[in-house]
Amino acid sequence: xxxxxxxxxxxxxxxxxxxxxxxxxxxxxxxxxxxxxxxxxxxxxxxxxxxxxxxxxxxxxxxxxxxxxxxxxxxxxxxxxxxxxxxxxxxxxxxxxxxxxxxxxxxxxxxxxxxxxxxxxxxxxxxxxxxxxxxxxxxxxxxxxxxxxxxxxxxxxxxxxxxxxxxxxxxxxxxxxxxxxxxxxxxxxxxxxxxxxxxxxxxxxxxxxxxxxxxxxxxxxxxxxxxxxxxxxxxxxxxxxxxxxxxxxxxxxxxxxxxxxxxxxxxxxxxxxxxxxxxxxxxxxxxxxxxxxxxxxxxxxxxxxxxxxxxxxxxxxxxxxxxxxxxxxxxxxxxxxxxxxxxxxxxxxxxxxxxxxxxxxxxxxxxxxxx
Amino acid sequence: xxxxxxxxxxxxxxxxxxxxxxxxxxxxxxxxxxxxxxxxxxxxxxxxxxxxxxxxxxxxxxxxxxxxxxxxxxxxxxxxxxxxxxxxxxxxxxxxxxxxxxxxxxxxxxxxxxxxxxxxxxxxxxxxxxxxxxxxxxxxxxxxxxxxxxxxxxxxxxxxxxxxxxxxxxxxxxxxxxxxxxxxxxxxxxxxxxxxxxxxxxxxxxxxxxxxxxxxxxxxxxxxxxxxxxxxxxxxxxxxxxxxxxxxxxxxxxxxxxxxxxxxxxxxxxxxxxxxxxxxxxxxxxxxxxxxxxxxxxxxxxxxxxxxxxxxxxxxxxxxxxxxxxxxxxxxxxxxxxxxxxxxxxxxxxxxxxxxxxxxxxxxxxxxxxxxxxxxxxxxxxxxxxxxxxxxxxx
Ligand SMILES: Cc1cc2nc3c(=O)[nH]c(=O)nc-3n(C[C@H](O)[C@H](O)[C@H](O)COP(=O)(O)OP(=O)(O)OC[C@H]3O[C@@H](n4cnc5c(N)ncnc54)[C@H](O)[C@@H]3O)c2cc1C
Numbered sequence: 001x002x003x004x005x006x007x008x009x010x011x012x013x014x015x016x017x018x019x020x021x022x023x024x025x026x027x028x029x030x031x032x033x034x035x036x037x038x039x040x041x042x043x044x045x046x047x048x049x050x051x052x053x054x055x056x057x058x059x060x061x062x063x064x065x066x067x068x069x070x071x072x073x074x075x076x077x078x079x080x081x082x083x084x085x086x087x088x089x090x091x092x093x094x095x096x097x098x099x100x101x102x103x104x105x106x107x108x109x110x111x112x113x114x115x116x117x118x119x120x121x122x123x124x125x126x127x128x129x130x131x132x133x134x135x136x137x138x139x140x141x142x143x144x145x146x147x148x149x150x151x152x153x154x155x156x157x158x159x160x161x162x163x164x165x166x167x168x169x170x171x172x173x174x175x176x177x178x179x180x181x182x183x184x185x186x187x188x189x190x191x192x193x194x195x196x197x198x199x200x201x202x203x204x205x206x207x208x209x210x211x212x213x214x215x216x217x218x219x220x221x222x223x224x225x226x227x228x229x230x231x232x233x234x235x236x237x238x239x240x241x242x243x244x245x246x247x248x249x250x251x252x253x254x255x256x257x258x259x260x261x262x263x264x265x266x267x268x269x270x271x272x273x274x275x276x277x278x279x280x281x282x283x284x285x286x287x288x289x290x291x292x293x294x295x296x297x298x299x300x301x302x303x304x305x306x307x308x309x310x311x312x313x314x315x316x317x318x319x320x321x322x323x324x325x326x327x328x329x330x331x332x333x334x335x336x337x338x339x340x341x342x343x344x345x346x347x348x349x350x351x352x353x354x355x356x357x358x359x360x361x362x363x364x365x366x367x368x369x370x371x
Numbered sequence: 372x373x374x375x376x377x378x379x380x381x382x383x384x385x386x387x388x389x390x391x392x393x394x395x396x397x398x399x400x401x402x403x404x405x406x407x408x409x410x411x412x413x414x415x416x417x418x419x420x421x422x423x424x425x426x427x428x429x430x431x432x433x434x435x436x437x438x439x440x441x442x443x444x445x446x447x448x449x450x451x452x453x454x455x456x457x458x459x460x461x462x463x464x465x466x467x468x469x470x471x472x473x474x475x476x477x478x479x480x481x482x483x484x485x486x487x488x489x490x491x492x493x494x495x496x497x498x499x500x501x502x503x504x505x506x507x508x509x510x511x512x513x514x515x516x517x518x519x520x521x522x523x524x525x526x527x528x529x530x531x532x533x534x535x536x537x538x539x540x541x542x543x544x545x546x547x548x549x550x551x552x553x554x555x556x557x558x559x560x561x562x563x564x565x566x567x568x569x570x571x572x573x574x575x576x577x578x579x580x581x582x583x584x585x586x587x588x589x590x591x592x593x594x595x596x597x598x599x600x601x602x603x604x605x606x607x608x609x610x611x612x613x614x615x616x617x618x619x620x621x622x623x624x625x626x627x628x629x630x631x632x633x634x635x636x637x638x639x640x641x642x643x644x645x646x647x648x649x650x651x652x653x654x655x656x657x658x659x660x661x662x663x664x665x666x667x668x669x670x671x672x673x674x675x676x677x678x679x680x681x682x683x684x685x686x687x688x689x690x691x692x693x694x695x696x697x698x699x700x701x702x703x704x705x706x707x708x709x710x711x712x713x714x715x716x717x718x719x720x721x722x723x724x725x726x727x728x729x730x731x732x733x734x735x736x737x738x739x740x741x742x743x744x745x746x747x748x749x750x751x752x753x754x755x756x757x758x759x760x761x762x763x764x765x766x
Contacts, residue, residue, distance in 0.1 A: 130640070338576060
């Protein structure tokens with residue numbers, strides 16, 4: 001048994017943590033969020049220089065062949081810093097290319113991603129699909145040698161910044177994945193900010209013409225790939241949530257130690273001490289489950305068992321994220337409600353993580369039915 | 372035991388309901404239903420419609436324009452307004468400053484201020500909290516020094532709701548910093564917001580809204596006639612207000628309306644051809660909140676009945692209604708966010724959105740964020756529990 005990171009993982013986690021502390025302060029992040037693009041090219045280059053973009057990619061295409069456990073410390077640090085750059089969407093989309101793409105497709109995309117020259121987004125969610133990955137209505141018709149896409153995707157995180165989208169679509173054979181240039185004719189985006197300050201878009205595909213080699217893998221065979229990608233991403237946001245929750249807990253602990261009312265620090269009131277303790281317990285429990293999710297997406301070969309355990313982790317993380325985020329605001333009193341306090345931003349990110357890739361109810365169902 | 376309203380009470384409720392139906396402007400109803408921002412004009416428009424009808428100040432005595440309703444009628448009225456989706460009546464003038472003036476004010480103060488409050492001509496805000504004095508209000512530091520026929524005020528208030536709309540502010544200020552008991556050096560002062568030396572600075576909340584402010588006082592001259600009750604007796608005034616018959620603290624009507632909205636919205640959310648309201652996991656959560664709300668309404672009525680019987684103000688019971696009422700409000704916003712699922716993420720509805728419901732769905736997550744304030748303001752729920760444990764349980 002060994003719950004520790006190995007030396008390389010620890011070194012990387014430390015260097016990302018240092019980067020966040022030094023160059024991605026809350027003030028620096030504010031400026032990025034307020035900028036037109038809502039993300040920083042300089043930060044993106046730094047992520048590439050630190051090897052974070054290459055880390056999860058295959059060695060044959062400029063990557064380091066890392067898995068979720070290798071990314072855990074990274075996601076933890078990015079979660080604490082509330083990174084708004086589209087790291088997760090790029091990792092997800094690149095993973096789909098890695099799992100389903102042929103050598104030419106991988107060579108065309110992955111080295112550029114590793115070098116920080118390309119950003120990707122994973123376009124999966126549709127209007128009435130909720131969290132079900134098999135609910136795909138967007139149509140891909142085979143036309144001549146290629147394909148034509150018609151339909152809509154919703155809340156595609158990172159889409160406004162992406163060079164290419166990896167899009168799930170339904171062909172005559174079933175659910176499939178396609179590589180689509182973000183600026184291809186017929187792709188229309190309604191872009192906006194999410195509650196947690198990410199850039200996203202609703203994307204319309206109107207007769208988008210694709211060449212034959214835009215199809216990733218076999219037509220109709222993409223569902224297991226999508227499931228693997230989303231499980232991988234779910235494990236990563238579990239790790240991200242651990243960093244975000246630690247940040248909320250640290251801020252709250254510091255606040256109740258220093259904020260004085262009735263002539264003493266409010267942390268001297270037992271009513272608040274117990275609340276703070278419960279927040280820490282929530283975090284510890286969640287942390288253990290984040291380890292489980294990351295290890296299992298790397299090693300579990302039975303997809304059913306992998307889904308069951310990722311769901312178990314996501315249930316615990318969703319409950320903990322909800323608990324810790326709500327309590328962190330409450331214990332800050334009025335200050336917690338304000339835009340100027342980082343904790344209110346962490347609250348929003350954690351509130352999103354509660355539901356991202358499925359809320360606790362969704363995963364409870366998947367957990368029970370996978371057993 | 373009979374849990375039903377009397378025939379007369381039901382007739383009163385129907386009258387209110389009918390009138391609201393006919394007189395609540397559709398645009399205000401829509402704004403409320405979409406959780407849209409209400410402008411000062413919106414708030415005042417509704418205030419004036421009610422004032423014209425004679426219903427704007429249910430708790431005031433008849434000589435000052437109150438309708439002469441008993442406690443049950445007042446409760447019913449507020450619940451019906453909430454349930455109909457009427458804009459809230461801003462409480463600072465009608466339900467805070469006015470009761471204080473009616474109880475402690477001089478005839479001249481009543482004559483000067485009450486009509487403006489009644490007719491919605493003068494907008495009030497509440498200046499209690501300070502950066503260092505939230506839950507521990509009695510530690511407040513804003514100083515008022517008597518110089519001849521006026522006070523000179525220096526200090527800072529914070530969290531002042533709608534100070535940017537306000538014409539006047541009622542403040543707790545320290546007039547004596549030497550008294551051994553902190554509460555004894557506090558006075559209740561009415562201040563014209565146009566007085567030189569007052570600066571209002573916005574504080575933006577996490578849903579992006581501007582509703583609260585910081586208010587700074589620098590050598591602000593306030594005529595001594597604006598002191599309410601005696602100098603150094605401001606705490607008595609403030610305590611009276613806290614114990615004032617806040618029958619609607621639980622906001623049952625508003626929550627009932629949100630519950631209806633939640634159910635109809637969730638029923639339309641489809642998954643695999645099945646409605647979310649047919650998903651037992653989700654439906655049970657909605658039912659639980661509904662049962663909590665029933666319990667709150669009945670508890671509220673039970674307290675009301677007791678009050679009617681004994682003639683005593685509700686005291687610490689109000690704290691219970693505040694705790695449960697705000698927990699229910701928060702639970703409802705949370706279930707709304709859960710119902711909308713992945714579509715909760717956009718921060719603001721975008722122009723020309725693909726989805727007709729985008730404005731509504733995009734309001735849900737900011738509303739969830741904003742509603743976190745309800746367990747913090749008006750005496751945090753921790754402080755309410757302290758009150759119950761001290762006053763009711765003697766701990
Ligand atoms: C949206 C909003 C609108 C407001 N509007 C107004 C307004 O119009 N006018 C006005 O005067 N004020 C207003 N307030 C201020 C509000 O009354 C205060 O925020 C509230 O009293 C809490 O004070 P605080 O924010 O300083 O928190 P603190 O008092 O610092 O409390 C921080 C945390 O400690 C807890 N705590 C404190 N003391 C104890 C204790 N003894 N035991 C256990 N727990 C304790 C609190 O419950 C809270 O969780 C508003 C606040 C908000 C958020």
